Amino acid sequence: MKVKRGKFTIRYTASAIAMMMLVVILSACSGSAGNGTNKGTSQPSPANSNNPGPAGEASYPLQTTDTLTYWAEYNSSMSSIGEVPFFQEWQKRTGVPLRFISPPSGQATDSLNIMLASGDLPDLIEYDWFNFPGGPEKAIADGYILRLNDYIDQFAPNLKKYLAEHPEVDKMIKTDNGSYYTFPFLRGDPMLQVYQGPIIRQDWLTELGLDVPETIAEWHDMLKAFKEKKGAEAPLSYMFSPEFLNNGAFIGAFGASRTWFQQDGVVKYGPMEPGYKEFLSTFRQWRTEGLLDKNIANVDGKALDANITNNLTGASVLNSGNGIGKWTPLLQEKNPNAKLVGAPYPVLNKGDVAMLGQKDPIYTTGTNVAITSKAKNVELAVRMLDWGYSEEGHMYFNFGQEGVSYTLDSSNQPIYTDLLLKNSEGLSPSQAMTLYIRANYGGPFVQDKRYITQYLALPEQKNALEQWTKTNVSDHKLPQITPTPEEASELAQIMNDVNTLVDEMTLKIILGNEPVDAYDSYMDKLKSLGIERVIEIQQAALDRYNSR
Numbered sequence: 255m256k257v258k259r260g261k262f263t264i265r266y267t268a269s270a271i272a273m274m275m276l277v278v279i280l281s282a283c284s285g286s287a288g289n290g291t292n293k294g295t296s297q298p299s300p301a302n303s304n305n306p307g308p309a310g311e312a313s314y315p316l317q318t319t320d321t322l323t324y325w326a327e328y329n330s331s332m333s334s335i336g337e338v339p340f341f342q343e344w345q346k347r348t349g350v351p352l353r354f355i356s357p358p359s360g361q362a363t364d365s366l367n368i369m370l371a372s373g374d375l376p377d378l379i380e381y382d383w384f385n386f387p388g389g390p391e392k393a394i395a396d397g398y399i400l401r402l403n404d405y406i407d408q409f410a411p412n413l414k415k416y417l418a419e420h421p422e423v424d425k426m427i428k429t430d431n432g433s434y435y436t437f438p439f440l441r442g443d444p445m446l447q448v449y450q451g452p453i454i455r456q457d458w459l460t461e462l463g464l465d466v467p468e469t470i471a472e473w474h475d476m477l478k479a480f481k482e483k484k485g486a487e488a489p490l491s492y493m494f495s496p497e498f499l500n501n502g503a504f505i506g507a508f509g510a511s512r513t514w515f516q517q518d519g520v521v522k523y524g525p526m527e528p529g530y531k532e533f534l535s536t537f538r539q540w541r542t543e544g545l546l547d548k549n550i551a552n553v554d555g556k557a558l559d560a561n562i563t564n565n566l567t568g569a570s571v572l573n574s575g576n577g578i579g580k581w582t583p584l585l586q587e588k589n590p591n592a593k594l595v596g597a598p599y600p601v602l603n604k605g606d607v608a609m610l611g612q613k614d615p616i617y618t619t620g621t622n623v624a625i626t627s628k629a630k631n632v633e634l635a636v637r638m639l640d641w642g643y644s645e646e647g648h649m650y651f652n653f654g655q656e657g658v659s660y661t662l663d664s665s666n667q668p669i670y671t672d673l674l675l676k677n678s679e680g681l682s683p684s685q686a687m688t689l690y691i692r693a694n695y696g697g698p699f700v701q702d703k704r705y706i707t708q709y710l711a712l713p714e715q716k717n718a719l720e721q722w723t724k725t726n727v728s729d730h731k732l733p734q735i736t737p738t739p740e741e742a743s744e745l746a747q748i749m750n751d752v753n754t755l756v757d758e759m760t761l762k763i764i765l766g767n768e769p770v771d772a773y774d775s776y777m778d779k780l781k782s783l784g785i786e787r788v789i790e791i792q793q794a795a796l797d798r799y800n801s802r
Contacts, residue, residue, distance in 0.1 A: 311411060312637045314646070315349025320631045322638070323376035324623075325355045325369070327362040332689070340690055343655060347646070350638040370398055375628040377635055380697070382620040383435060387746070388739035390435040390624075395739070399624040400632065402434040409636040412643035413437065416700065426617040429736050430798045436622035437639040439696040441614060443703035444723065450612040451722035452503055453577050455568040456595035456714075458484055466597050470507050470536065473569075473600055477545040480568040490540070491547035491561045492571040493554060496757065502610025502727065503571045507600045508532045511610055512756070514792060515730045519800070521793040523785060525756045531773045534763045541764060551761050559584075569597075574715040575684065582712060596718020599725055611725035615734060621696025642699035651692050651699035659690040670708050683709060735795035745791050748784040755779055 324335075332338050335354040345352050355376055357365030366381060375398070383390040383399070393399045406414055417424040427438045441447050459466065459476070462483060467473045477489040492498060499505060499512035510533060511524030524530060540546040547553060547567070555576075561567035563584045570577065578594045585592035599608035625635045641647040653660040653668040660668045672678070677686045687694045693705035710716050737745055759776040762768040 312409075312640075314641055314644075315347060316634065316637060317349060318351075318631070318634055320634055321351040321353055322378060322629075322631070322635055323355060324352045324378045324380070325357075325366075325376045326380035327357055327359070328695075329359055329688070338689055340654065340692060344650070347650060348638045348641050350634060375626040377626060377629040377631075378623050378639075379626060380621060380623045382622070383624060384619045384734065384736075388742045389429070389736050391429045391431055391433060391736065392739040392742070393624075394433055394435060397627050399435055399626055400629070402436075402625065402636070403432070405625075405632060405636045406434055406640075409633050410437075410640035410643075412640045412647070416440075416643050423616055425799075425802050426615065426734060428802065430738075430795075430802065432802075436624045437642070437698035438617050439621045439698065440700045441616050441618065442700045445703045445719060446701050446706055447614045447616065448612060448719055448723050449575065449614075450498075450501060450573045450577075451571065451599060451718060452597040453570050453572055453581075453718070454595050454597050455480075456593040457589070457591050458568050459595070466595060468598055468601060469604055470504070470600050470602055473504075474540065474545065477540065477569065478543070481544055484565070484568060486568050487544075487566045488547035488549070488561050489545050489567065490569045491550065491553055491558060491567040493558060494550045494761075496753070498571055499760075501571075501612035502599065502608070502725075503612075504537070504600055505530065505533045506608050506610030506725075507602050508536075509609060512760075514732050515610065516732055516796065517730065519796070521732070521789055521796055523789055523792075525759075526777060526780065526785065531770065534760065534773060535770045537764045538766060538770060542766065546764075551765065563588075574710055574718050578715050578718055579710065579712060582714065594714055596714070596721045598721045608725040609727070609730055611722060611727045613723075613725070613727045613731065615731075617734065618696065619734060623698045639698045642697065647699060648702065651697060652702040652705050653693070654690040668704060675708070675711070683711075732792070732796060733799055735792065735799045737791055737795045741791045741795065745788055748788050751783050752780060752785055752788070755783065 326335065328335050328338070335341055335356050336352075341352070341354065362381070363385060366379070369375065379399070383393050386393045386398075388396075390399070394401050417427075423440060427436070428434055454466065454476075456466075458464075458480060462479050464476055464479060465472075467476045473490075480486040480489040492503075496512060502511055505511055505524065508529030510527040510529035511522075513524055515522050515524060537546060541548065541550065547561070549557070553561075558567070558570060558572070559581070562570065562581050572578075574596070578596065582592070582594055585594070599611045601608050623639055625632055625639075629635050642651055649656075649668065653670070654674075656662065656668075658671070659674055660670050663669050674686045674690060675683050677683075681689075684694055687709070691705075692699065693701055694709065707716070710719070755776065759768075759773065763770055763772060
């Protein structure tokens with residue numbers, strides 16, 4: 255592809271790619287979805303080589319007659335992505351017309367698999383390629399998406415500059431083979447990585463003369479007081495799903511986890527650690543005493559909202575936004591003195607720092623954009639996506655249009671307008687933001703902490719983040735390691751059964767359907783399923799990551 259007189263020329267090639275059927279994809283067979291010439295290599299197939307042309311800075315808006323197709327899952331009040339003001343203005347700013355394809359809500363993975371099997375690929379796909387069988391390197395080898403190293407080097411000066419200035423991030427967004435595969439969504443400040451933790455009714459604590467609990471023992475005493483003196487039927491209630499358990503609330507106090515973690519570079523599987531049995535025993539006792547929601551296995555967002563707002567629950571685990579931010583006004587409609595506070599992650603001994611807690615990595619894999627092997631104009635796609643890492647793109651993705659969704663104050667700082675924070679059409683801030691910015695969602699850009707300081711309007715929300723960041727999770731959480739395609743296939747087969755067994759064990763023991771000592775027999779079953787082999791795979795992947 256060549257640049258001529260400031261315009262992007264069109265280069266069409268005949269495709270000789272014969273796509274495999276979906277069953278072959280999911281069975282992780284070794285065949286390629288391409289013509290076989292690029293199997294295991296880092297280059298696109300000859301049928302669609304898209305060889306990089308001359309490098310150089312681009313001037314926006316770009317001048318082109320090409321239209322790129324863009325596949326993404328995106329939920330908003332608009333009927334289609336193309337109607338969303340953010341995406342309309344994005345096309346104007348970059349000069350690149352886009353035609354959007356959006357799967358039905360909640361069906362992204364199934365829709366993508368069908369699309370891949372059909373061979374009818376768009377130019378751009380916004381997706382979590384860690385969810386692809388075999389991972390991103392397999393998606394490259396199979397000819398679905400491009401290895402972007404040469405293109406970023408020549409046509410993405412903004413992203414290239416950012417990665418050069420942030421080598422720790424550069425390490426994250428590559429595979430073990432050194433392949434760049436997406437334009438990443440990056441969290442630009444540690445404050446943006448934490449958003450979830452324990453939440454307690456502060457007004458109840460004040461009334462009962464209690465301090466915010468720090469230890470498991472103090473939590474027990476507080477929950478008992480909530481039950482006996484405030485009439486709480488479910489003193490502690492939260493969504494008891496793997497997502498919430500994985501973040502380490504309560505489990506981490508016992509030196510365990512529901513998922514993987516590391517200790518001095520050694521991979522551990524949390525449910526196999528002795529502390530997991532202690533956690534099960536503690537929560538079983540709390541439920542017996544009526545301190546834990548008796549319906550804990552079935553609590554969803556709707557049930558949790560009802561528990562909190564009807565004064566049935568005094569403590570939970572949820573986000574600063576849809577927890578403290580949502581519940582506070584609802585509680586204060588009935589009781590103006592109602593107040594919520596973020597509590598530190600519990601520990602066993604006073605003065606200890608929690609081993610785990612919720613903390614997203616700087617690079618989150620879910621809302622990143624890959625360029626497919628069928629892209630008609632790769633240079634155009636790269637330059638459009640690179641705009642998000644420019645100064646102008648950074649401001650636009652995080653704050654939208656000046657004079658519309660934000661203004662500049664006397665210190666030249668962006669301030670969101672009432673269009674986002676006090677929407678006249680009754681949209682919540684999060685709903686309004688999905689129409690005009692992407693800071694609260696993701697995409698090809700670096701998130702700005704000035705977004706979160708305005709989104710979290712209540713001081714209690716900001717204080718909660720301070721409490722929830724006081725953990726050692728960064729020392730223990732596994733980075734985004736990438737097993738080889740062969741390892742990934744083996745891991746997926748084993749972990750499907752392992753996860754089912756662990757979830758079964760956890761609930762049966764806590765609910766009292768099996769004795770605590772049943773834990774030991776479950777450990778024997780885990781070993782028979784091959785968990786020790788998975789630990790070997792995870793350790794090898796971590797070692798490779800550390801050697802990048």
